[in-house]
Amino acid sequence: MPHTVPACPQCGLENTYPDGSNYVCPDCAFEWPQVAETADTDADAGDGIVRDAVRDANGNPLADGDAVILVKDLKVKGSSSTLKKGTKIKSIRLVDGADGHNVDCKTDLGSMLLKSDFLKKA
Ligand SMILES: [Zn+2]
DSSP states (O other), rough: OOOOOOTTTTTTOSSOOEEEEEEEEEOOEEEOOOOOOSSSSSSSSSSSSOOOOOOOTTTTTOTTTEEESSSSSEEOSSSOEEOOOOOOOOEEOOOGGGOOOOEEEEETTEEEOOOOGEEEEO
16 A cells, blocks of 8 residues: 655664654654645635734624624724714725724825724624
């Protein structure tokens, strides 16, 4: 039966053979345990980006394109305007902004970065 015995990890020669639960190398007398082959990797074939879920004020995960509602009044930096609690924002985009500003959105007052803590999923 086809059985692949790995080369000896110590001397690199391939005259190795399985013996019980070990492999044995006759050339250098090295023995090492047989380990189940791990053909399947646990790693998910994703885009390689692992990011903590962005959660709204209620702990619900947010995603790109979600609509959200402000749960508190937010003063807009650099202006006298305020985004009112209850303002609905369509189609947010999740970003890695500075200081935890992780939601990019378009409001009536323009594009801005907000913190997901001040939003809830609409
Ligand atoms: Zn060897």
